[in-house]
Amino acid sequence: MWRSDNGEPADSYYEIRPECIDDVPKTRFKIKAGKTLSVRKWQAAFNPDGYLDIGKTLSRIQRGGIHPAIRGEVWEFLLGCYDPNSSTEERNQIRQRRRVQYNTWKEVCHQLFPLIGSGKFITAPVITEEGQPIQDPLVLLETNPGNGAVIPPPDNAAPLTSDAATNLERVTDKRIIQWMLTLHQIGLDVLRTDRTLVFYEKQENLAKLWDILAVYAWVDTDVGYCQGMSDLCSPMIMLLDDEGDAFWCFERLMRRLRGNFRCTDSSVGVESQLSTLASITQVLDPKLHEHLEHLGGGDYLFAFRMLMVLFRREFSFCDSLYLWEMMWALEYDPDLFMMYEEPDSDCEKPEELKRKAKSKSQCGKYERDKLKNHSEAPLPISVFLVASVLKDKSAKLLTEARGLDDVVKILNDMTGNLDAKKACTGAMKLHKKYLKKVPKKSSSTEHSS
Structure with a gap:
């Protein structure tokens, strides 16, 4: 085991809910001066035009990881979102273009299912495999807590309004049917993901995770959504403030791992x-x-x-x-x-x-x-x-x-x-x-x- 004395603990950056502290393993990662990639060392790795000396950065990460305060922006380089041999201006242009692309896809999804981007999400199925809207009263009850009733987490994370449910029309497009069939499964997985963290006590953060996974499922028509993806996406939500940036960081990670999730009748990708x-x-x-x-x-x-x-x-x-x-x-x-x-x-x-x-x-x-x-x-x-x-x-x-x-x-x-x-x-x-x-x-x- 590597020594961790005199190191700054990193737990405070990913706060655990008080009632869960005894149930989750303690981190062994310590922020160590001289080993961990610090904010100062990271900023010093760029020249005045913004070009990054990635070689020194990699060796520092290999020795002691990344300080949580800069983890998200460093990950964007590690995952290939940005070329180290690019200027600050070039990266800003790429970042803006990708944010626009994400918002365009998200708007398409919103038009198909209005809860996308609403700050809410669902955990009950809303459509059959034949494309028929599900009008079962029990489904509507689960997806619409309604009437201002106070329902403790995680049940408050299924707030589809009755209007949104009853106004659904029969869907005939196979791609849309397949996508809509995954939405409640994404919602269920969102509720199970990193629930020991204070971060996910906020409805807006749960909804952001659901939105990103729903948009990804729409864009990646080959793989769509599979269980496990929420575990991979969750850190991106926490590390990157902008939802579009978090999406693209997750998308780059999925380029490495999507083969793991590609399944056939006879085999699984992994x-x-x-x-x-x-x-x-x-x-x-x-x-x-x-x-x-x-x-x-x-x-x-x-x-x-x-x-x-x-x-x-x-x-x-x-x-x-x-x-x-x-x-x-x-x-x-x-x-x-x-x-x-x-x-x-x-x-x-x-x-x-x-x-x-x-x-x-x-x-x-x-x-x-x-x-x-x-x-x-x-x-x-x-x-x-x-x-x-x-x-x-x-x-x-x-x-x-x-x-x-x-x-x-x-x-x-x-x-x-x-x-x-x-x-x-x-x-x-x-x-x-x-x-x-x-x-x-x-x-x-x-x-x-």
Whole structure:
């Protein structure tokens, strides 16, 4: 465990509801002078025109994470929202264009379902799979507390007015039907997301989360909305004041992870990563892999949640953010911005944003290792994080796990007891060890999503 003495605690930035304090794990993340990326160091990383020295920033994040006061704006760079080799003016133009785009999409959604953008949201279905509005009195009762009745949280988060419900007409457009079918599920998940935080005691913050997820579900017609996305989006709402900025930060994260949520009748998107995890464990810890296969866990589905929502349930809220930013700093690819910009964007890209040859000094440490080993289809660090967790628990799993229920229990017992920095360090070590044991040609054929 890394030492945390003399460090400023970060819990105060993500206040826990008093009645929940005893039920949530304490954060291990401490703000450390000289290690954590501070407000002063972050501001000093920009030149007068606004160009960012991303290399020094990455090394600082890898050592001690990001100060919560600047976490949101740093994440925008880590996730590829903005190119470090851009000026302040260029970024302002991009930011404004994206806010306009988000508001345009949100207005389309509002026209389809007026509660979008109203500061309210629903938890009851309002339409059938055939497109018929649901007029069941029980549904209307749930979606319309009405008459000024005081209903304690979380029930007060389903305030669809009776007019909004009864005025719905039959829908025939399949895309609209599919989207409207997800709205109540998004509402239910919003109520379950980070409810221990004081931040989500405010109706307006719950509604903002619902709005962003509803708009994303409308825009991403391939994946739409799936459970787990609210866990990924929630921090963005807290870290970025502008709803449009929060949306685009979430959208960039989903570009990395949306493959996890793409499901068919025969498979789920995260299965390829679980298969990769099995291969890694077989190479690095063959005894454990053989034991897990013997128990019927050779598909590694017990690690499904860790990969799907990036360890949000295994760490405290604050520590999960710390883990994410270390992962993104380690994996940082300076080509992210150009890869993520749409080729048919309405706005011409400034010539200054066209990137020159990739510089290793601008890459994260994990990305540099991949470049060094000429890995064409790199494995995500998240898979090695899970492998690192399994390695740490290998002896316990080998001696105590007599069935899959035991495996799940042993892994669940880790919740709140994991060290984010230690996990990342372990993942990096396993990655190097794996690359040495597996031929480069073989590793380049692995798929990350």
